[in-house]
Amino acid sequence: MSWVETVYNYSYFVGAFGLIMIGLYAVMVKTNLIKILIGINLIDVGVNIFLVSLGYIKGKGAPIFSNASVTPANSIDPIPQALVLTAIVIGVAVTALSLSVIIKLYQHYKTLDISKIREMRW
Amino acid sequence: MVDYAILLIALPLFAAFLIPLVAMVNKNWPKYIPILVTAFNSVLSINLLLYLNAHNGTPFIVKIGGFIPPFGINLFIGYLAIILLMLISFVGLMISLYTINTVKDAESRYYMLFILLLMGVTGLVITGDLFNMFVFLEITSISAYSLTAYKRDGLSLEASMKYILIGSLASVFVLIGIGVIYYSTHTLNIADISNHINTVPKYIKMFSLSMLLIGLAIEAELFPVNGWVPDVYQASPTPVTTIFSSIVVKATIYVFFRVLFTVFRADLTVMNFVMGLGVITLLIGEISALKQVNIKRMLAYSSIGQVGLIVIAISSYSSMGVAGGIYQMINHAIFKGILFLGTAYMITSVSGTGKISDLKGIAQKMPISSFIVSFSIIALLGVPPLTGFWAKMMILSSVMSSGHQIIVALILFATVVEAVYYLKFIAVIYDSSEITNSFKSTIKFNKIVPIVLFALTIILFSVVPQFLVKFQDVLLKAANELTNVSSYISIVLGS
Amino acid sequence: MKKIIATLILLVFTFYTYNTIKGFRFGHDFLNAKTNNKKISQKIEPAGKHYLENNKLENNASNVVTSIVVSYRGFDTLGEVTVLFLAATGLGVILTLTKKEDDDENENDSSEGEPSLIVKTASRILFPLIFIFGAYVFIHGHLTPGGGFQGGTIIASAYLMMFLSYSNFKINHSIFKSIESMSGLTFISIGLVGLIGFGIFLKLNLIPMGVFNTLFSAGLIPIVYIIVGFKVGSELTAVVDSYRENW
Numbered sequence: 001m002s003w004v005e006t007v008y009n010y011s012y013f014v015g016a017f018g019l020i021m022i023g024l025y026a027v028m029v030k031t032n033l034i035k036i037l038i039g040i041n042l043i044d045v046g047v048n049i050f051l052v053s054l055g056y057i058k059g060k061g062a063p064i065f066s067n068a069s070v071t072p073a074n075s076i077d078p079i080p081q082a083l084v085l086t087a088i089v090i091g092v093a094v095t096a097l098s099l100s101v102i103i104k105l106y107q108h109y110k111t112l113d114i115s116k117i118r119e120m121r122w
Numbered sequence: 123m124v125d126y127a128i129l130l131i132a133l134p135l136f137a138a139f140l141i142p143l144v145a146m147v148n149k150n151w152p153k154y155i156p157i158l159v160t161a162f163n164s165v166l167s168i169n170l171l172l173y174l175n176a177h178n179g180t181p182f183i184v185k186i187g188g189f190i191p192p193f194g195i196n197l198f199i200g201y202l203a204i205i206l207l208m209l210i211s212f213v214g215l216m217i218s219l220y221t222i223n224t225v226k227d228a229e230s231r232y233y234m235l236f237i238l239l240l241m242g243v244t245g246l247v248i249t250g251d252l253f254n255m256f257v258f259l260e261i262t263s264i265s266a267y268s269l270t271a272y273k274r275d276g277l278s279l280e281a282s283m284k285y286i287l288i289g290s291l292a293s294v295f296v297l298i299g300i301g302v303i304y305y306s307t308h309t310l311n312i313a314d315i316s317n318h319i320n321t322v323p324k325y326i327k328m329f330s331l332s333m334l335l336i337g338l339a340i341e342a343e344l345f346p347v348n349g350w351v352p353d354v355y356q357a358s359p360t361p362v363t364t365i366f367s368s369i370v371v372k373a374t375i376y377v378f379f380r381v382l383f384t385v386f387r388a389d390l391t392v393m394n395f396v397m398g399l400g401v402i403t404l405l406i407g408e409i410s411a412l413k414q415v416n417i418k419r420m421l422a423y424s425s426i427g428q429v430g431l432i433v434i435a436i437s438s439y440s441s442m443g444v445a446g447g448i449y450q451m452i453n454h455a456i457f458k459g460i461l462f463l464g465t466a467y468m469i470t471s472v473s474g475t476g477k478i479s480d481l482k483g484i485a486q487k488m489p490i491s492s493f494i495v496s497f498s499i500i501a502l503l504g505v506p507p508l509t510g511f512w513a514k515m516m517i518l519s520s521v522m523s524s525g526h527q528i529i530v531a532l533i534l535f536a537t538v539v540e541a542v543y544y545l546k547f548i549a550v551i552y553d554s555s556e557i558t559n560s561f562k563s564t565i566k567f568n569k570i571v572p573i574v575l576f577a578l579t580i581i582l583f584s585v586v587p588q589f590l591v592k593f594q595d596v597l598l599k600a601a602n603e604l605t606n607v608s609s610y611i612s613i614v615l616g617s
Numbered sequence: 618m619k620k621i622i623a624t625l626i627l628l629v630f631t632f633y634t635y636n637t638i639k640g641f642r643f644g645h646d647f648l649n650a651k652t653n654n655k656k657i658s659q660k661i662e663p664a665g666k667h668y669l670e671n672n673k674l675e676n677n678a679s680n681v682v683t684s685i686v687v688s689y690r691g692f693d694t695l696g697e698v699t700v701l702f703l704a705a706t707g708l709g710v711i712l713t714l715t716k717k718e719d720d721d722e723n724e725n726d727s728s729e730g731e732p733s734l735i736v737k738t739a740s741r742i743l744f745p746l747i748f749i750f751g752a753y754v755f756i757h758g759h760l761t762p763g764g765g766f767q768g769g770t771i772i773a774s775a776y777l778m779m780f781l782s783y784s785n786f787k788i789n790h791s792i793f794k795s796i797e798s799m800s801g802l803t804f805i806s807i808g809l810v811g812l813i814g815f816g817i818f819l820k821l822n823l824i825p826m827g828v829f830n831t832l833f834s835a836g837l838i839p840i841v842y843i844i845v846g847f848k849v850g851s852e853l854t855a856v857v858d859s860y861r862e863n864w
Contacts, residue, residue: 028623054305058644063681072669082685089697093704098286100711128818139801186692188817195692257696268707308663329637
């Protein structure tokens with residue numbers, strides 16, 4: 001299997017890890033705290049897409065038995081979806097907390113540039 | 123049955139949700155709630171210990187929601203979990219005694235975060251489900267982030283920001299690792315994963331192992347990724363620093379090795395790699411501690427060094443080494459409890475900025491605390507009859523018998539380095555010259571009592587021989603719980 | 618320099634990930650795959666398959682994801698609720714204001730940034746509708762996609778809209794705090810009822826299970842999700858409010 005074929009077959013994984021890479025790059029290179037936080041959020045989204053795509057099964061649908069045509073035999077794996085729900089909530093909590101720290105840091109130092117904030121040795 | 127073991131988590135949670143309502147009735151009541159909660163948890167964990175003793179020491183599981191294990195979440199409680207639980211609730215009780223009237227304008231929210239931090243650590247120690255472990259890891263770290271920033275000055279905000287950035291990367295890596303492990307075994311229960319792990323192709327196993335290793339190493343303060351530790355320890359309020367050093371790190375080391383031993387059934391190559399990380403962590407921690415001028419920073423580096431020692435001990439994989447590592451965890455929690463609380467108590471009496479030189483000659487004014495601090499330093503260094511000696515002995519003999527003589531030499535070298543800066547510190551506090559800083563005597567019983575109780579624990583561990591013999595037996599059983607995978611599987615999944 | 622090192626690290630990471638991921642079989646039907654592996658000492662079906670097949674019997678909720686989130690892995694959800702509670706609490710700790718600063722900044726802002734009458738009227742009309750939609754989402758969490766977290770977020774977004782369109786819109790903090798605490802306490806109390814009565818924490822089939830795929834089914838699952846909805850709604854509103862007060 002050539003790599004083009006691999007990328008085509010695994011487009012969800014490629015997308016997920018692409019987002020993770022972009023986020024990691026932002027975290028490593030950017031010096032603005034808001035941009036770093038955006039990078040972390042991108043990583044979070046990438047991981048969530050990765051988890052959801054792990055549970056996908058070709059030709060099957062959502063595991064909600066609201067009409068008779070959906071049966072256990074033609075539903076996808078429900079566990080990753082439940083995990084992603086938890087992961088999203090945790091991501092929201094961390095983002096909210098870090099935004100509040102950023103607000104206070106800005107009020108304290110009047111800058112968002114981590115290379116200018118005094119004690120931080122990165 | 124012992125289904126009430128879930129109260130270890132449910133009750134602190136209940137108390138934390140109750141605090142806002144209590145604070146509306148009376149602003150002074152919330153500060154007593156942590157004491158009640160930790161005291162209850164201490165009693166409960168002693169009760170579980172008695173239960174375990176009465177049932178041949180076989181670990182037991184608690185099913186949550188009534189679903190049988192791989193399908194529902196279960197708790198796994200054996201001697202190891204109970205040792206750590208007793209440590210958590212005892213140190214938690216001491217620190218909540220110390221905290222009263224200590225933290226500047228502590229409001230009800232501080233106590234909520236404090237209880238939830240302890241709750242998260244408790245959950246980490248007893249849970250038997252990989253994803254649940256991740257959730258508790260997040261509870262622990264999010265409360266740690268907010269407690270670090272509690273003072274709201276520049277330093278603590280920066281430390282908290284650093285901690286948040288590194289901690290969220292850690293959680294991302296852990297989550298990727300869990301996802302891959304779930305995909306290849308279709309289960310999240312630790313015992314069930316361990317049951318299936320040998321069917322997973324080696325490269326997938328290595329990928330998820332390396333992801334989890336990076337994530338958990340950040341939380342467990344291992345070498346390449348522990349740059350946040352000194353800043354966070356220095357910036358957070360002292361009771362919180364004590365919790366980080368005494369308890370949170372211990373729980374994350376436990377998780378680290380539970381994942382390595384039980385989830386991945388790691389082989390000797392991986393364990394040797396981890397041991398190498400431990401050695402580097404030990405050396406870097408101790409050597410960096412030498413040149414510190416701030417007390418909390420010095421203790422933070424010393425704490426990193428001790429983490430390295432514990433990791434070396436447990437990764438030796440022999441039952442004696444693992445037992446020694448667990449013993450060192452207990453010792454270190456108590457020693458660092460005394461050192462952080464004792465030095466903070468001294469610093470509040472002189473108007474200083476937390477430098478070592480501020481404490482020059484403090485022993486003339488505060489003889490009891492100075493004596494206890496020096497006593498615990500001597501015990502930490504491993505002077506023979508005291509408890510630190512026995513732990514180091516166990517670690518050294520097990521590393522020796524596994525054939526790593528050079529590591530034994532490095533541990534001894536690190537101990538010498540440790541002795542240098544700690545003895546220098548003792549020399550400063552027993553200096554005979556007059557105190558330069560203004561000294562105001564503040565005898566507070568809620569600060570002295572925890573320190574004295576910690577010191578009594580050291581004496582109990584050191585000089586009561588009958589207790590020691592029984593204790594070593596318990597330690598070996600606890601070590602066996604950590605390393606024996608097949609018994610873990612058969613207890614959780616049934617045979 | 619920094620960029621080159623970062624790129625190198627990412628290249629190594631990409632290579633490593635690519636080599637692992639290409640061993641995965643995307644979309645493979647692993648739930649019904651037959652394995653005859655001798656290395657496993659005990660044969661247990663995949664958890665996902667167990668949930669799909671036994672959900673109707675054990676939880677009677679037509680949305681399997683909900684029954685996993687609330688019932689099978691209810692302990693995780695308790696942890697999730699705690700995480701949000703922690704974030705709201707920590708935010709309150711960090712963003713506590715000194716009173717003087719607050720007055721200065723607020724007065725400058727409020728005179729300039731007042732939205733137009735159209736925005737105000739429209740959001741006053743939309744507010745109850747969004748609120749009801751949020752309530753609908755969390756009440757029907759066991760039947761349709763959605764649930765407590767989603768519904769709570771929708772309710773918080775209704776409040777966010779009000780904050781944006783009325784610069785002096787104030788919420789009563791003590792009421793929100795009490796809702797937050799009371800719903801958390803109720804969640805744990807439901808768990809404790811099971812512990813006291815049956816020795817099982819978070820047992821959710823205490824009440825009649827009802828008829829499958831109707832509103833009154835699935836035991837305590839909808840009730841737990843309603844509690845979670847209230848909790849998440851009040852917490853996120855408090856979070857948004859603390860941000861607003863700071864600027």
